[in-house]
Amino acid sequence: MFAKLVEHFVRRLARPSAGEDGEIEMGLGVALALLAAPGLFLSVGLLDKYSTLLGWLRMRPALEDPFPRCFGDGHGLIVFSMAITGLVTIWKWEGLLPDVTDRLNLAPLPVSPRRIFAASLAAVARVAGVFIADVNAFSLFVFPGVVMADRTFVKFLRLLFAHAVAVAVASLFSFCATLAAMGVVLTITPARILAPVSVLARAGLAAALLAMWITAGAAPGPSRWFCALYGPLVGRPELTDPHLVRLALAGHALAMLLALAGYALGYARAIEGLFVRSAPPWRWPSLLNRWGATPLERAALPVALRALWRGDTQGLLICGALVMALVIGLRAGEPRLLPLYAGYAVVVAVTAALATVIQPAANWIFRLLAEAHGEETYRVARRAA
């Protein structure tokens, strides 16, 4: 019975990531292929640095000891793995928790709520394991292969083992930390503002992960801890800081505990809120209803905003792009260009959000503004209104 429940939750998590409205649909196969590919390119890109043939052609001296240098490149792969794992967790955020369909179908069955929770948790862990393995599948073999191409097989195996452990632990840490953050947001946010806060929190987390990726973990942080695991795992503990190794182990254990607590709290909150209508839905500030030169513009703006922000995906897209632009702008070291970066990001994000508008009911308002004197648009608008 438990195995069937786990299988069910795994299938539920693995279904296309869009809702039944068919927007931004992506099957599991496509998602896994897209996630695995960068690891291959990043690893193959290291050939230039480690290939003895290329080095000989360029009259570059061969590396006596590749280990110290390869830890830095391994760190890049760790950062990539952490960022992607965190981003996938954010993308699947809604699916990790039970919804009304789960409650209506599973609660009346003779299965204890604890068993359902345990099965859901087991399924989440299993799917996370598959994604972590997928993200690192190519780099796991290609990275040690490239670095140790002209070394002994034992050295290759050592680096493979060390790299496998380091990226697996780092990815799991990223997954657990995101899950814990999700639990905190769900637990402390009042029901009335949960929807927008959830989107903003996810956008903030996504931006932090992308910033970590873009800067290749330049700032000291968890990615450095997990990189420190390479030393002891390849049998060269003197190459890494033992304090960072301890931080990696302690941080990982703490993240797992917090993730478990966060998931349990988030799960309970999600169940509690499914059939309770105690809080009115969140609305856009009424100030927006008075913004616009003509009555048509004043009426259209709130509708346009609702159409743009009609789902979490669109909200996430817009917030994520905006925050990312700010991160890139700050990194570029030109604060006065920040509005330019932000403006560009908003234009790109709004275009992307609009491109996913498929229902005429969401489209008519934009057509009405674009073709203010088109009779057909007015007829459509009247029907939609």
Next chain:
Amino acid sequence: MPVLAMRDLTRRYGSFLAVDSVSFAIEEGDILGYLGPNGSGKSTTVKMLTGLIEPTSGETLFRGRPVHADLTGYKRAIGYVPEEAQLYGFLTGWEYLKMVAVLRGLEPAVFKSKASALLEAFTLYPHRDAAITSYSKGMRQRIALISATMHDPDLLIRDEPFTGLDVTSSLVLRQVIERLAAAGKAIFFASPAIEVVERLRNRFVLLRQGRPIAAGSMTETLAQLGYSRLEDAFVQMAEETDTARTAAAIVDAIRSF
């Protein structure tokens, strides 16, 4: 001893009192109609009965024992069909029924023969391997009905039993309910549709703003209240609306342009 008894069941949502001290009992072979206008607390009661939400106070007894003493055992004995059959669209009809059967502990051979027979009877057998997302509303309702009955429950709970069903399916379902009751099963259904309760005339509870205002066997209770038809009792006691005046206002509004 009644199959199911509710004692002073109450549910609050914040300061809003959705269900207020509801008490009733269902015996073996009973068909109990839970009648009331929209928002009167029917669905909340059904959700409490099926364990979807917890009551604020009061208790539910199943064969004399509080359901919380053995919630899993209670759920094993009930079958529940919600108002909207919100099933897993990514499963096929057969996969969905199989999942429910496994979670209900049905033997594979028993499941196979029962599910096949029920799918055949509900004219869904040719569609059993299609994804539920491609099913019509009526097909989903029938799948939900099969999943709620294939373990032969002692108590069948239905919220809006005829929603989404075509005429033939409704007629079949009505006879199914009557035959199950004749076989000693207890049937509880909530509905705002008077004709549904009248057709399945047995016993009813009339609800207004979360409180039961009349209950008992159809004929006796109506006679006591001084009504000849359930519709009259419903309009006078539950709705508190002058239907003639409302209808006139609607027609006036329609014809004013």
